[in-house]
Amino acid sequence: MKRSVQIAEQAGYCFGVRRALDMVKEHLTGHDKRVYSLGPIIHNPQVVEEFRKRGLTPVESLASVSEGVLVIRSHGVEKELLEEAHRKGLEVVDATCPFVKNAQRLARQLSEDGYQVLIVGEEAHPEVKGILSYCGENTLVVSSVEHLEGKAISPKAGILAQTTQSQERFIKIVHAVLLVAYECRVFNTICNATLARQTAAVELAGAVDVMFVIGGRNSANTARLAELCRAGGTTTYHIETADEIMPEMVSGKQRIGITAGASTPSTHIEAVQKRLEQIDG
Amino acid sequence: MKRSVQIAEQAGYCFGVRRALDMVKEHLTGHDKRVYSLGPIIHNPQVVEEFRKRGLTPVESLASVSEGVLVIRSHGVEKELLEEAHRKGLEVVDATCPFVKNAQRLARQLSEDGYQVLIVGEEAHPEVKGILSYCGENTLVVSSVEHLEGKAISPKAGILAQTTQSQERFIKIVHAVLLVAYECRVFNTICNATLARQTAAVELAGAVDVMFVIGGRNSANTARLAELCRAGGTTTYHIETADEIMPEMVSGKQRIGITAGASTPSTHIEAVQKRLEQIDG
Incomplete structure (x- = not known):
């Protein structure tokens, strides 16, 4: 019997994350100022690395930044921190999710x-x-x-x-x-997108033999998706990339489901889908 | 083994009902105006009858009243009705529970x-x-x-x-x-008194073999007390007065509990207690 690999109806980047990444991209091109993000721009190490190569430097605290552009990521920050950034004369790009x-x-x-x-x-x-x-x-x-x-x-x-x-x-x-x-x-x-993603994940988990939830290990919403899928009794793996998939994870499993957190790019989802379809049953 | 009859810690008249009855009594003495209540003053037929003898006339609608004192009972009334009573020039005693x-x-x-x-x-x-x-x-x-x-x-x-x-x-x-x-x-x-009465009733019901809930058949809060006692699996009788108690209701029962709705006077509770203590086991 052929193995089926299905992606949940809502999976991956949410509105807020997509918006934040677009705002960052805009500031990384055609500007000569240095661009910093307070903490990783999204909870996905691979995406953070990709943006670092493009010129976005994640910093741990505001103390490390004295000039240039400061990006506030979609999670938002403390009120005081925003005030301090303005006091320091930084150009603030506030990508806090609406x-x-x-x-x-x-x-x-x-x-x-x-x-x-x-x-x-x-x-x-x-x-x-x-x-x-x-x-x-x-x-x-x-x-x-x-x-x-x-x-x-x-x-x-x-x-x-x-x-x-x-x-x-x-x-x-x-x-x-x-x-x-x-x-x-x-x-x-x-947020509705979160709800929709969770509902779609739980629904799909109920219809498959094993679930793969893709997203940063530091991503709370991804961890929650995995938790919800598991709660329904379905074997569930929280992975960051396709490389983590081992043949034994799907051994004897006919129906495989995929979902992804709000910080997971579609390229990761596609890579996981491809790997699952190619792996030996 | 001797039978035990126990009254719930909170039972009977609540603050609002007591206050309303006090307000009515005050207007029934030393006044020569006629005094009306819109509907029964409380949901207890025996008390209503007692007050009728003292001079309080329950009426079905405002149309029946053209002069005198109109008592608004603790339940309160529709806004329009209160306005209409004032328009009619009636003396309004608003005993609506705070x-x-x-x-x-x-x-x-x-x-x-x-x-x-x-x-x-x-x-x-x-x-x-x-x-x-x-x-x-x-x-x-x-x-x-x-x-x-x-x-x-x-x-x-x-x-x-x-x-x-x-x-x-x-x-x-x-x-x-x-x-x-x-x-x-x-x-x-x-209201806290309602909650306390319900909690005390459920607690007592859990510790006895049979519960008697005293109060008007038209009293919603009394009916709810009976419902809550029954929900815990205890045989429960909703009665208005001691006269309704039949020996078979307590036959073979050692532990008897009593509670009463917010419109039940203490004299009713005492009468029920007395009857239950005297009845043959």
Whole structure:
């Protein structure tokens, strides 16, 4: 029986990532200023390397940059950092995803209106750090219901989510907050593309024998896709490139599914598809 | 073995009902005007009868009243009805429960701020009719998740509850709305006394062989108490007075629990307790 390799309906670059990369490309051509990105431009090591060759230098902190162009990647950054970059006289290219900007704006508004802001997301994620910087002091970042235990929740709680969170986790946390807060103002800031990608991945995972989820190991949304596929009971491999595919991964498997995170270029997806089709059953 | 009869920790008159009855009593003494209540003053036929003897006349509609004092009971009424009573020159004693007033105020505010208001409650309940009158046209009254099916939910949804709803039902409905609305502003208007009474009832029901829930058959909150006790698997009787207790209801039962709705006077509770203690095992 011939092996089938199918790519999820929504997979790969999201609107925000594509937009950020386009903005960077524009500044890498026809300019003589040096161009820096704060952290890797996207959570994909291969793409970062490619852009480094084109002239984009990732830096760890603003202290390393004294002149030139500073690109703010799609995740966004802390408010203070943006202010500092302007103070330093850098040319700032703000490629923050508009959906992330919206979450930052809502967080600030809720905070100003006296809500205790709860951000559903991962504390260490740059997007969350950025959103957090727009909030007051008693803001909480929660990644699970267990996280809420022992925390003082204000009677007036404002909840939003990191744009790439899973809807299920978000709703579970809102549910828990509803039990203790009097007013709960919830903004579902999970981006539609993320939702669509997750839904398509779960759907495909349910119809195949093995799933390959392509994306940076440092990409939270890719890791979440893999987690969701696995949760349905399908054997799932999180890989960065086609090179990682071993014949034993697909041995005896007839139906293979592929999906990819928001920072995964289509070339990677195509390479994985090709390798899976050629590998011996 | 001796039979034990235990009353739930919170049972009987709530703050709003007690307050309303006190306000009525005050107007029944030392005044020569006739005093009317729109509908039964509370959902307890025996108490209504007692107050009728003291001079309080329940009327079905405002059309029956042309002079005197009009008492608005704790459930509250439609905005238009209150306006009409004032237009008619009646002396209005507004005994609307402050928690219900608060729900009315929030509903109006949400509506004015562009939210589609969703009231979790029973469409036919006077409290809900009252709250509804403060909202815009696309307001929905929902008593279950199934109720939401096929309904158009605005991206900006404001949710509140009839003060005597069960928390569990409320949260289930919020959960469902969260899946479709972008912003969901939730006010948990379920009154603390209701919650405390429900919690105490469920707790007691879990520790006894049979539960008696005392309150008017037309009392929604009493019916809900009975429903919650039954849901835990305990045999439960919803009765209005001690006279309804039959020996077979407690035959062979050692541990008996009692609770009562927000419109149930303590004299009823005591009478039931006494009857249960005297009845033959």
